[in-house]
Amino acid sequence: MSWTDERIDTLRTMWEAGQTASQIAEALGGVSRNAVIGKAHRLGLQARPSPVRANEPAAVETPAPAPVAPAPVVEPEPEPIQPEPVVEAAPEPAAEPAREPQQPVLRSVGPGGFVRQSPGEQQPPPSPAPPRRLVPAKPSAEIAGKTSLLDLNDRICKWPIGHPGEPDFHFCGDKVNPGFPYCVAHCGHAYQAQLPRRDRRPPPPLPFGGPRVR
DNA sequence: CCCTGATTCGC
């Protein structure tokens, strides 16, 4: 697989939408999450809460536009070297709590891997709604909320809920029954002992498609 | 162990 414009576009969109590298890789297919991460970085996409690396030395803490509350803005003043005999080292225990994690505002991510907004965060377009250009809206990177195709992986129950094409089509999403493509419950549906023809139930909810061959 | 993203480095 190569990075076609379209694939790069999907990567961009999903990455910016907060999808994990794994999900993106899964969605794109043919690439590993490492490939996705590598590409994302090469594309300049970056910065996003990483488990690794809590803080960087000279991290330029953007004080953030503290609107009201005259918070004691402490200018870091990048002291070059100079041991500087600490003269006044008694920071008032007043307003100390480090800056709220309000860099790119940490949000939780929904089941579908989509950014959630807390009610209070509901912030309408800051300025008079800029004439947003309606974009084609790529086929991937959406279908929020439910376990979508994008969320499937080797240990996620792939039992389909609903039907492909329907707006709310999604997958079970439970932990898989080790060794099977479905969770325990759905394995129960998928694998049944033969019953006498006469009492056999007709509806065969096949997962659709076979194992995806890439 | 599972997950994450970051980095490195041979190709």
Next chain:
DNA sequence: GCGAATCAGG
């Protein structure tokens, strides 16, 4: 440029 291997935190 690419991505597997590796690292390292949650």
